[in-house]
Amino acid sequence: MPRPGARDPQAPVATADVSTAAESMPRGQRSAARPIPALTLVSHPTAARIGERLLLQGLLAGREVALSRNAPDFTRPGEPLGLPLGDPFLSRKPVLFVPVGEGVRVVPGDEGRCTCAGEPLHGGREFGPEELARGVPLEFSGRTVLLLHLAPPPEAHAPASLGMVGQSAALHGLRRHIERVADVDVPVLIRGETGAGKELVAQALHARSRRGGPFISVNLGAIPKELAAAELFGSVRGAFTGAQRDREGFFRAAQGGTLFLDEVGEASPEVQVMLLRVLETGEMYPVGASRPVATDVRLVAATDADLEAQIADGRFRAPLLHRLAGYELRIPPLRERREDIGPLFLHFARQELEALGEAHLLTPSDPYAPPWVPAALAVRLLLYPWPGNIRQLRNVAKQLVIGSRGQSFLELDARLAQELRLPQTAPHRTPPPGAPTPAPAPEPEAAARRKSTEVGEEELLAALRAHDWDVKKAAHHLGIARSSIYDLIERSPSIRLAGDLSVEELTLCFHACGGNLDEMVRRLEVSKRALNRRVKELGLVPKDA
The missing domain is CATH 3.40.50.300 (P-loop containing nucleotide triphosphate hydrolases)
Structure with a gap:
């Protein structure tokens, strides 16, 4: 195994958390690598354009950006030339993207022609940095879907694709770490x-x-x-x-x-x-x-x-x-890089279409034809938590293409619709400046639709991860009583409780995350409420306290 001159195996372990590209950079370079708000095509009358991107660089300079059917151009990362949206059904009045602090306010040109997760943006809506980090699906005229998100800044020497589809910051960081460790014999x-x-x-x-x-x-x-x-x-x-x-x-x-x-x-x-x-x-x-x-x-x-x-x-x-x-890499789950969902779906769908001899569906000749990827389906793909990640997305793409064979657009059958069902949560709105923050409405306990014995450990773990370890939401998603999910967690050897964490592990994680409870939840994979209680018991003050 280790060759002469190789790294000492007793040396400290190197860990690469590749959740963002900026985290892998020296501290002094991070301000210059500020993420840029961007729009990525997820549904368009010409399906082959899925994955094209527009960087809203003017927002970083404090300028608003206007988007219409005729300008500006969307391009594929790394390509110099592009095209405007060009959909004849889009309003001639531009949509405005206005910088507001670290967030973005979206002001539609025509009322009712622009929606977010099915809700019209009457008068415009502001999206904060956390929403931008997650990705915000915007639907125009019921045909074109764009994901508003944060993108890594252009690089003079971007990492090679390494056979991986996507341009998210998380994937860029992973590629960087692969390049750094590949030729090191550890x-x-x-x-x-x-x-x-x-x-x-x-x-x-x-x-x-x-x-x-x-x-x-x-x-x-x-x-x-x-x-x-x-x-x-x-x-x-x-x-x-x-x-x-x-x-x-x-x-x-x-x-x-x-x-x-x-x-x-x-x-x-x-x-x-x-x-x-x-x-x-x-x-x-x-x-x-x-x-x-x-x-x-x-x-x-x-x-x-x-x-x-x-x-x-x-x-x-x-x-x-x-x-x-000797060196550790973490692959970000698909829900943490939603901007890659569209390009990945197109990649897998194109493979199936070429095998069926129907690749022409990606480049229709009629601009008035309905999009091959319907807008409602595109939004559902973006919002679904993907517990099975890329493997599940590939399987869904294959089933959609084969199940819609001979049709001019994809059709979601009842079984797939059930598989891709979305959590029933109200869309989050960022209140206008100065407005009082409304108290969260209590969530009623959902009636149990299943027996807890029907839920396996893998399904339980996937539901908890998909809902950021919110036990109540995970129980609702699984269709079991909240009291039952605690019993399942107790019996699962792969899932820890906050009470199982040692003082040393808690303290180290607290300082590594800068006191950010959400980040601690992601790393430790325990309930946020219980973790908050343990942290306060140790006399530590969370960042969001």
């Missing part, structure tokens, strides 16, 4: 939710470091635990019942290349010990062998599990985590 641990694209990141690391060697991908969760050691490290003839010949094993198959171990949290105790030895010495013992075998393999591991919680429960070895995470 193990890499990739963290991210299910379906976020961990293997794609591993392939990018391999392509920039050991392109000439093999890339071997292994899902530890899919290998029977009693066979895992022999499958990974090989075995000699007669090592166990049924071993009638020598087995090479995945490590030797990946010699000179990259071995990608997905779901590394599923490794058995025996495999964990053997992995630790390989990482420490660069040698391994095939099952039943008496002599070690040297290895030259770049090890990349991935997990969506909370390995620290597994260490606390005695199910994962802390030294192994420290060895695996």
